[in-house]
Amino acid sequence: MNLDGKNVILTGGSLGIGKETAKALVDKGANVLITGRSNKRLSKVVNYTGAKIIDFDIADINNITRNANECIKMLDGRVDVLINNAGLGVRKSIEELSIDDFLKVFNVNVFGLALFTKEIVPLMKIKNSGTIINIGSTASLKGYKNGSIYASSKFALRCLTQCWQAELRPHNIRVCQINPSEVTTAFGSSLRIEREDISNKLTTKEIAHSIISAIEMDDRGFINELNVWATNPFN
Numbered sequence: 001m002n003l004d005g006k007n008v009i010l011t012g013g014s015l016g017i018g019k020e021t022a023k024a025l026v027d028k029g030a031n032v033l034i035t036g037r038s039n040k041r042l043s044k045v046v047n048y049t050g051a052k053i054i055d056f057d058i059a060d061i062n063n064i065t066r067n068a069n070e071c072i073k074m075l076d077g078r079v080d081v082l083i084n085n086a087g088l089g090v091r092k093s094i095e096e097l098s099i100d101d102f103l104k105v106f107n108v109n110v111f112g113l114a115l116f117t118k119e120i121v122p123l124m125k126i127k128n129s130g131t132i133i134n135i136g137s138t139a140s141l142k143g144y145k146n147g148s149i150y151a152s153s154k155f156a157l158r159c160l161t162q163c164w165q166a167e168l169r170p171h172n173i174r175v176c177q178i179n180p181s182e183v184t185t186a187f188g189s190s191l192r193i194e195r196e197d198i199s200n201k202l203t204t205k206e207i208a209h210s211i212i213s214a215i216e217m218d219d220r221g222f223i224n225e226l227n228v229w230a231t232n233p234f235n
């Protein structure tokens with residue numbers, strides 16, 4: 001897909017991977033709408049990204065249809081690409097598990113994401129084209145110590161990706177999951193403070209590059225899943 005002139009919704013565009021991807025998409029000529037919970041954080045990145053902004057909490061399940069309709073209206077009724085990037089995580093041992101933590105994470109990473117996508121897919125079906133990028137994680141592929149809540153949410157996302165691929169390929173809609181390993185962002189920071197780059201760890205630029213490469217492939221093909229590792233993060 002040639003991104004020039006395409007309409008893109010990117011959830012979680014105020015920081016980190018979403019912010020860098022939004023800027024790269026705008027540089028390619030796309031009209032990009034980014035979402036986030038904080039209007040203040042979104043306003044701060046308008047100049048950097050060149051994207052339009054809308055603030056709402058994707059975990060607000062009762063208002064998801066209204067919020068999705070507002071996004072669609074801001075893009076004049078056409079959505080060519082949806083990038084499901086907004087996400088959060090907690091680290092808890094089995095003894096510390098609580099339903100509140102499960103719901104906090106699943107409401108964003110799984111339930112909100114799925115119900116938001118449900119609102120966008122009919123537009124893509126009418127056009128018989130579209131691309132959906134789900135941002136998973138290497139935690140979508142393998143569990144790890146204290147990962148019960150986050151990794152199970154990202155495993156669930158991987159399952160959604162596979163189900164949607166089966167349902168949507170006949171409509172020429174491509175669904176791709178991108179699984180980054182550790183990226184130096186504000187992820188996990190309750191104060192939403194971005195980390196400095198570290199020379200041997202992934203930065204948001206490699207993930208933005210992966211997302212854009214997947215979208216730019218000719219529409220006759222698609223990458224079903226892409227894992228992105230740092231080359232040598234061990235020291």
Ligand SMILES: NC(=O)c1ccc[n+]([C@@H]2O[C@H](COP(=O)([O-])OP(=O)(O)OC[C@H]3O[C@@H](n4cnc5c(N)ncnc54)[C@H](OP(=O)(O)O)[C@@H]3O)[C@@H](O)[C@H]2O)c1
Nearest residue numbers: 012014015016017037038058086087137182183185186187
């Ligand atoms: N960083 C990593 O090491 C890493 C590795 C693998 C996968 N990932 C995945 O990559 C994605 C982006 O992560 P990141 O590292 O860029 O994190 P980040 O820097 O914390 O950014 C997350 C973005 O999502 C938004 N967001 C969070 N909760 C939201 C909600 N309930 N409703 C709407 N927007 C919400 C945040 O904005 P507000 O806070 O203003 O709402 C922010 O724009 C996530 O899905 C994450 O799981 C990250």
